[in-house]
Each structure stands twice: as C-alpha cells, then as structure tokens.
Amino acid sequence: MNGTSENGTPVIVVGSGPTGLLLAGDLAGAGVPVTVVEKRPHRISNLSRAFVLHARTLEQLDARGLADGLEAVGQRLDRLRLFGDLTLGLDTLPSRFRHLLVLPQYEVEKALERRAVEAGVDFRYESEVTGLSQDGNGVTVRVEGPGGATESLRADYVVGADGMRSAVRSAIGLPFPGHSVIRSVVLADVRLAEQPETLLTVNAVGDAFAFIAPFGDGYHRVIAWNRARDVPDSEPLDLDEIKEVTRLALGRDFGMHDARWMSRFHSDERQAPAYRVGRVFLAGDAAHVHTPAGGQGMNTGLQDAANLSWKLAQVTGGHAGPELLDTYQSERHPVGRAVLRSSGGIVRLAMARRPWELALRTALTTVLDHVGPARRRMLGQLTGIGYKYPAPRSAHPLTGTRVPDVAFADGGRLHESLRGGRFVLITPEPGAHDTRDTHKDRLAVERWATSRRTTVLVRPDGYVGWAMEEATPRDIEAALAAHVG
Template identity: 75%
Template sequence: MNGTATPRNGTATHENGPAAPVIVVGSGPTGLLLAGDLATAGVPVTVLEKRPHHISNLSRAFILHARTLEQLDARALADELEAVGRPLDHLRLFTHLAVDLAALPSRFNHILVIPQYEVEKVLERRAVEAGVEFRHETEVTGIAQDADGVSVEVRGPGGAAETLRAAYVVGADGMRSIVRQAVGLPFPGRSVIRSVVLADVRLAEPPETLLTVNAVGDAFAFLAPFGDGYHRVIGWRRGHDIPEDAPLGLDEIKEITRLALGTDYGMHDARWMSRFHSDERQAPAYRVGRVFLAGDAAHVHTPAGGQGMNTGLQDAANLSWKLAAVAQGHADPALLDTYQAERHPVGKSVLRSSGGLIRLAMANRPWTRAARAALTTCLNTVAPAGQALAAQVAGIGYRYPAPRGAHRLAGTRVPDVALQGGRLYEALRGGRFVLITPEIYEGDGARKDRLAVERWASDRRTTVLVRPDGYVAWAADEADARTIENALAAHVGAPGLAAHVG
C-alpha cells in the first residue's frame, strides 16, 4: 500500500495530519494481515497478544482457497506460499462427491494445502517489516470507548496494569474473544460435534491422495500432510462423547481412522494429540462503535470445506483499507458501516455451507443418506450446480450489496484481468484503488498515493473502479472525464476531503 512509511513505534503523517492509531488484539492470520495492511498504508498499529512470541505448529487450518490466494497475491505473498504448499485441483467428499476446482475463473484454480503456521510466518514478517509494534504476553482486561477513541486496559508480562489509547480497536482474538465480551456482544450458536480428536503423526504408508477425507457409518476422518514428514489427522466417532480433558491415546485415533478410511496407514510417533469440539456461532454485529470483530472472534464454523481461516483473512482484507482511509482522513467514518453490511452475510453463508457439509458427512439415517446421495448425484452431473458449490467454497462466488441504481458490476469480485501495464492483482499491490479505463485518463495526480490508473489490455469499453480489496466500487459503460472525476471524489476522495459512501 503506497502511503507514508511508518517508523516502528512512530507516528505516520499524511496530508491531513497524523494518522489515527489502531490496536489489533490477536496475532493469528486475521490479525497479522490486518495489522500489516494498516502499517503498510501508514497507520500506526499495535498488536496485543497474550501468548509468548512463537509460531505454533499446532494449527488446525490447512487450506488456502482461491479468493484468499488472490488477496495474498495483491500483497505479493501468494507466489511464496504457492512454492511451499501443494496445489490440489479437486476435492472428494463422501467417497463419491467430486468438487472440481480446475474450472474456477481464477489464477488460483485450486486449493493450496499448506499448514496455517506457514501462512502466519509470511504475514508476521510483512507486518514487522511494515513497522507494526508487537506486544506479546499482554492480555486485554477491559475496553472503554468514547467519542474520540478507545481505552484498552492491559496486563503486561510482569503483571503490571496499563491503559493504551487508540482511535479504533479490532478484536481478532479468536472464539473466546475478550474484545467481544468487553463490548457486550453475545456469541449465539451451539456445538455441532464433540470429542473431535486431533494428532500429528508419522505414517508408515502415506495415502495416495494429498487430502484424505471420508465418513463411513458413524466415523469421520481427515488426513493432511505438514510437509515435514508428519500428517495431521482429525477424527470423530458418533456416540463417542468424551470430555475434552480425558486422556487420549494413539490407539483411539487409529481405531477412528480405520473405521472411516479403512486403514490407519501405520500411524506412529505422535508428537501431539488433543481433543476439541466444533461450534457454529456468529456475533450479531461485527462493529460496536469504534470496536470491530474479525475472524473467529466474529464467527466460527465447522472445519468442513476448510473455510475458517480463509473467511477471517477475507474479513481483514475488507476492513483494513476502510480503516486506513478513515484513520487518515480520506473517507467519511460511515464507510466503516459497510464492513458489517458486507462481511456479516458472508459469515452467515459460510456457517450454512460448512454446517450443511458436516451434517451430510455425518448422515446416519436412511432419509439423510438418501438426501446425501441425491445431492451428490446432482452436483456430479449438473455442471452449474457443481460450479456454484466450487465457487462458494473457494470464496469467489460472493458479491457485496450495491446501492440502488448502481452498475451491474458494482459489488462484484474482479478476477485477475489483463491490463496494459500487467495484471490487476499486481496493480493492487500498492493497496490503492485501481481505475481501469478504455482510454487514457490523466486525472489531476492528487490521488497518486491512493489511486492507480490502468488501461484494459483488451478492447473492453467499460470503465471500472476497483477497490483495494478487489471488488468493484463503481463502473460505467460510457464515462467522460467529469463522470470519472465525480466517481473518484465519491469513492477515493481528495486531499483534505473525505470520500462519500454509497
């Protein structure tokens, strides 16, 4: 994101004076992406994390979907992760359901199998290089906000209490979010499956497929490689409802895996084993005044479809540019309301889709198994249905609400289209809006830190203004210089002036 550089622990400046600081609570993938975006844009950011500093290899997430990879591409990180992970252009569920990803309209027409800790490594490095201040072993104990900002009470490594001040706070602190509790938001929902077992194991006979997943009868199992000789196994057996603090042995994991997959692949040398339960929950609001929620603090889903980490990263990509624009005085604070309007419906949709998949996987009654068989047949034989499922799981099938009377493209995701200067997601790497025109548009140059102007590589005649997160802010089939200038003033703003919303 092209903006004024921020020195570590310093104050960014811009045309309207110092940028308003932001505190991000939580240093998982969502918090790291958000903090890195803000700091790169020139906004002072402090990340608070109650854990000691380390990148844990005990992560549950293993998949990056196409839309997330596109967002990482806009930050020049996707190719690095692609070199580490392993692409897979299809998924097989319930033995017979095949989800084809090769036809996705994306540069990343696959899923990338890669442990969460690899994603965290590159996001943390980017955040550090951008000047984010990290405060580990620092626990949030209270939050109070007023018209001018937010006071965050913390307890540091030595137990000393301190009050920090910021213009905005983002809670990316997980399912048990202290930030969410501090602003009084409920987290309605329920536990869907209990006594799920996890382990990192070596296999004497690795599976033939990269991801191995199946449900048979009363058992479910999933296997994915770390890339270091270990595999993560996730398993569940109906009726085997054991407290999470009960001892867990490798024999139990082997038995569940054999029931679901027909073999335990010679599991041995477990380096870690644990139990957990899977919830479906969503906060009714992602914003309370100057406080926002993102990732698991805002929504949690079943692991089906591997959408949890991906949805959180896309939350961060949606919120970061809006917070940066408002914090630097380039946009009306009302812009921040669109975070709730755009991301809450997506979170609800992911709850439905991941919940539907897990319920189909766990089907044990004749009519639910019949429903699963019918759905499988439909998705495998009716191409549009299968493509719609693939697009939704990959995250590229969503569009955001657009104002009444807006162009048909408004709110839609823009694929990585060819431009005369390269491709769109390279142009987005500046963290700016990108105006794509059929003819040369000079503009006044006043917005160069917030706007890149490109021309179509094709003979397309539509003029499109692409937001920093890759969605269409405005478009017109025919646009003269005045029309374009009015659109830029409304969406991008100008020095000393805040952009309007809508």
C-alpha cells in the same frame, strides 16, 4: 493525514493470528500506525488446525505479494472429494488459482508476520486485554503485560481478532449465540508408515470420520471423530484411539506412529450478531466460528481482514467519513452466515445415516454431478470467489463483484497494481485520468488489454466500487472523489 491521531495510535489490533496479522500489515503498509496486542509469547505455533488456502484467499495474498512464496512451500490440489463419491474439479475456476493450496496455518502466519514487521507494526506480546471502554473520540484498552504490569492504551479504533474466546467481544458485551456441532474431535501430528494415495484423505463411514493431510516435514495432521464416543475435551487421549477411529473411517490407519502432539476439542457454530459496536470491530474467529468442513475458517477470517483494513485506512487517513466503516457489517456478516450454513451442511451430509439424510445426499450429489450452474455456485461459495457484496439499486451491475486478476494493456495485471493497498482505475483509453495531483500513490490507472468500454474502479480489496459504460472524464472525477477521496 495518515498516522495522525489525538489518541496514542490510530488502530489497535488484538490477536496475532492470520486475521490480525493481515489486517495489521495492511494498515501499516498504508501508513497507518498500528499496535498488535497478543497474550501469547512471541512464537509461531505448529499446533494450528487450518490447512487449506482457497482461491479467493490466494488472490488476496497475491495482491500483497505473498501468494507465490506460499505456493512454493504448499501442495496444490485441483479437485475436492466430498461425501466419498462426489468429486469437484477446481481446474475450471475463473481464477489464476485453479486449485486449493494445502499447507499448515503456521506457514501463512510466518509470511504475514514477516510482512507486518517490515511494514513497521508495533507488537506487544505477553499482553492480555483485561478491559475496554470507548467514548466519542476513541477507545481505551486496559492491558496486563509481562510480570503483571498494567497499562492503558488509547486508539481511535480497536479490532478484536482474538479468537473464539475473544476478550474484546466480551468487553463490548456482544453475545456469541450458537451451539456445539461436533464433540470430542481428536487431532494428532503423526508419522505414517504408509503414504495415502491422495494429498488430502478424507471419508466418513457410519459414526466415524477421518481426515489426513501432510505438513510437508514428514508429519501428517490427523483429524478424526467418532460420533459414538462423546466425551469431554479433558478426557485423556492416546494414539490407539486415533488409530481406531481412522480405521473405522478410512479402512486403515496407515501405520501412524511417533505422535508429537495430540489434542481433543469440540467444534462450534456461532456468530456474533454484530461485527461492530461503536469504534470496536470483530474479525475472524472472534466474529464467527464453524465446523472445519470445507476448510473455510482461516480463509473467511482473512477475507474479513482484507475488507476492513482498507476502510480503516481510508477513514483514519481522512479520505473517507466514518460511515464507510458501516459497510464492514453489511458486507461481511452475510458472508459469515453463509459459511456457517455451507460448512454445517457439508459435515451433516458427510455424517448422514438416517434414510432421508442419505436420500438428500444422493440427490445433491446427482445435481452437483450433472448441473453445471449448481456445481459452480457451490464451488464459488467454497472457494470464496462467488461472493458479491450489496450495492445501491441504481449502481452498475458490476458494483460489489470480485474482479479477477485481469491483464492490462501494458502487460501488467490487477493483483500487481493492487499492491500497497491502492485503488485501481481500469479505463478503455490511455490517459483517461491524470492522478499526479489529486490521488498520488493511492490510485493506479490501468487500461484494459481488450476492447472493453467499461470504466471500473477497483477497491483495494479487489471488488468493484464503481463502474460505468462510456464514462466521461467528469464521471470519473466524480467517482474518484466519492470513493478514493
């Protein structure tokens, strides 16, 4: 049963950023007791770097009842401009969310934290992981709490969602291979005397790159980089330097003033070789980091959490064997690798200056402007809706694919039925399966609003776990036994 464990708690999540919060909220909502360990004091920081929610992440948040609230405080953008002269329209995306949502990461964190608290997550702030060991029955996490007090926490599984400098990743001995791609990136939150013409303002000229996005509270976040100025992160920074780089990249600095925060950092491309070692998992920036191009960082971490949470709930609840957890690596590691390639490619092309680089960028822009399949593929990767998970060779072609927010015969829709971490069985006929005895509240049964004859079992993360044409009741029962438990 959910909630039972020979150890202190079924799952410990280390880190209370967006990835850790979504994961913990999912688990607690599914009835799995979970503890979040966070070394920072309890606060939502407005110094976050992420600013964009893409379509697939909005779909996942919609399946948790959070998307509409975030849409109300964010600002929609229905087209992206890359490389200065390439515009990608999002209004043709096969999604309820045919746009990206511009809003600060802290708004996402506030919504996810509120959900996690309501679900009963146990938070331990000002508690730093100082060591970790595991055996065949569980994981022991050594924690130093407020005032230097130390204790050992015991869990069946541990998830490290504790960022690029992950203590969990270090404790399990995983390397983090890669390299710095961009050095001496500068950030600032400023007021502007002149408002930009577009919601997201971004461009690169020569060695200079600049990006401006609104917070919604009168301040704008500026991210700028001058390739010709390669200095350590510790080098002092003032507003004049940020203005200068912005003018080089955008032609003007929009009269920026009253900076409430400034920082200098470097951007790495790194990925752990494994997302799992025994009973310990990595997610989000602890597993992969990449350039901010395309705004995919927070989105990829949230997708990691959505993939892992339901699997941990199934295993700790006794509904699936531990081999289900192996699929986290096989499904999410290739996605992380693809994001590294795509985000790195965008920033390299944006900053192209060699003749062959400029020629390649021109060719790519032409292809994306005129070749629909290529444009759809790029948008699918950028927004997350184009990824498909591996499936057995004999499986139905839909297996492993994302399911859009389809409408049902009773007027409902998929994302509403997924709420609560349920599986959803979509059938052609009413009464095709009775869930009252075997699966209770872990499965919703719905009927297509169309004449489609395919029976589809949708996993709690919105991907097809099983499908069949003209399925019999016996076929359906076998599939539910194998996947829902």
